[in-house]
Amino acid sequence: MSNKVIAIVVDGMRYDKACEALGYIQHLVETNQAALYKVKSELPSLSRPLYEVLLTGTPASVNGITSNQAVRLSSEKSLFHLTKENGLRNGTASYYWVSELYNRAPFDFMEDREQEDETKPIQYGKFYWDDDYPDSHVLMDAEALRRKYDPHFIYIHPLGVDVKGEIFGSESKEYREQILKMGSLLAQLLPIWIKEGYHILITSDHGMSEYGNHGGITDGERDVPLFIISPKVEPGVYSEVVPQLAFAPLVCELLNIEPSNKMISYQLPGLKGKNTL
Template identity: 90%
Template sequence: MSNKVIAIVVDGMRFDKACEALGFLQHLVETNQASLYKVKSELPSLSRPLYEVLLTGTPVSENSITSNQAVQLSTEKSLFHLTKENGLRNGTASYFWVSELYNRAPFHFIEDREQEDTSKPIQYGKFYWDDDYPDSHVLMDAEALRRKHDPHFLYIHPMGVDAKGEAFGSESKEYREQILKIGSLLAQLLPIWIKEGYHILITSDHGMSETGNHGGITDGERDVPLFIISPKVEPGVYSEVVPQLAFAPLVCELLNIEPSNKMISYQLPGLKGNITI
C-alpha cells in the first residue's frame, strides 16, 4: 500500500456548501469510493492560525499563531518537518503565509516564490500572494511539483473560494460557483491521483458566514468538510464530528510515520485496523 498523501485545503469552504456543490466527490461517496466527515475547526476561525492547526496538530493557545497578523516562523513541528525527518519528500503549492510559517518570515516575494531546498522544512514549494490567484493555477503548480519531485506529502492550498466568500457572502452565486469550479478541477485530477495510489484528503481551514466573514464561533464559520479517498478508510458518510486537531495525526498515519508528541490521540471512525491516531 502506498504511503503517499495529497492534502487539499480549499480555503474558506464551509461544510454545507461543499456537500451541495462538489458533485464528483459526492459521486465517489455514493459509489463507496470515498468517505465524508464534518470537521469542527479550531478557534479563532481564521486562516493563518488554522494553517498552523492543520499542519502541526496544535491549538493556538500552544502554538502562538493567534491571528492573521502573526507573521512569524512556527515553533512547532509540522508535517513538513516530520516528513523531512523521516526521509520523505514534501512539497506544496500554497498561499505565502504557509512559507512564512515554516521556511522564512517575512516572505521575500522574489526569492521565495519558488523554492527547492531539501535542507528546509518545506523542500519544494510554489507560493502565491494575490487572493484571486486562480485556483486552476494553484492546482497545476501542485501537479507540476508532483510530477517533477514525486513528494510523499503534497499540500495544496487554493484561495479562490475564500476570496469569493469574503467579497459576496456564503449565500451568493459567486461563492457557490467558485466551489463548483474547484469541484471541476478536482474531477480532472483525482482520477489520476487515485490511479497512482495516493491517499487523498480534501478539507478546509474554516467556513464562511452569510455576511462574508469568519473568525467567530458560528457553525457556518467553523464547520468544514473532510473527504477521504484511501484504502485505509472505509467509505461512507460519518455523523461523528471530527476535531480539526485530528487532521495532522491522520496524515501521519497515512504516511506511516510517527506523529509529534503534541498531536492528539483520536479514533477516526472508519479507519481500518482499529488504529488510534
C-alpha cells in the same frame, strides 16, 4: 500499499456548501469510493492560525499563532518537518503565509516564489501572494511539483473560494460557483491521483458566514468537510464530528510515520487497522 498523501485545503469552504456543490466527489461518496466527515474547526476561525492547526496538530493557545497578523516562523513541528525527518519528500503549492510559517518570515517576493531546498522543512514549494491567483493555477503548480519531484506529502492550498465568500457571502451565487469550479478542477485530477495510489484528503481551514466573514464561533464559520479517498478508510458518510486537531495525526498515519508528541490521540471512525490516532 502506498504511503503517499495529497492534502487539499480549499480555503474558506464551509461544510454544507461543499456537500451541495462538489458533484464528482459526492459521486465517489455515493459509490462507496470515498468517505465524508464533518470537521469542527479550531478557534479563532481564521486562516493563518488554522494553517498552523492543520499542519502541526496544535491549538492556538499552544502554538501562539493567534491571528492573521502573526508573521513569524512556527515554533512547532509540522508535517513538513516530520516528513523530512523521516526521509520522505514533501512539497506544496500554497499561499505565501504557509512559507512564512515553516521556511522563512517575512516572505521575500523575489526569492521565495519558487523554492527547492531539501534542507528546509518545506523542500519543494510554489507560493503565490495575490488573493485572486487562480485556483486552476494553484492546482497545476502542485501537479507540476508532483510530476517533477514525486513527493510523499503534497499540501495544496487554493484561496479562490475564500475570496468569493468574503466579497459576496456564503449564500451568494458567486461563492457557490467558485466551489463548483473547484469541484470541476478536482474532477480532472482525482482520477489521476487515485490511479497512482495516493491517499487523498480534501478539507478546509474554516467556513464562511452569510455576511462574508469568519473568525467567530458560528457553525457556518467553523464546520468544514473532510473527504477521504484511501484504502485505509472505509467509504461512507460519518455522523461523528471530527476535531480539526485530528487532521495532522491522520496524515501521519497515512504516511506511516510517528506523529509529534503534541498531536492528539483520536479514534477516527472508519480507519482500518488502527485503534487510535
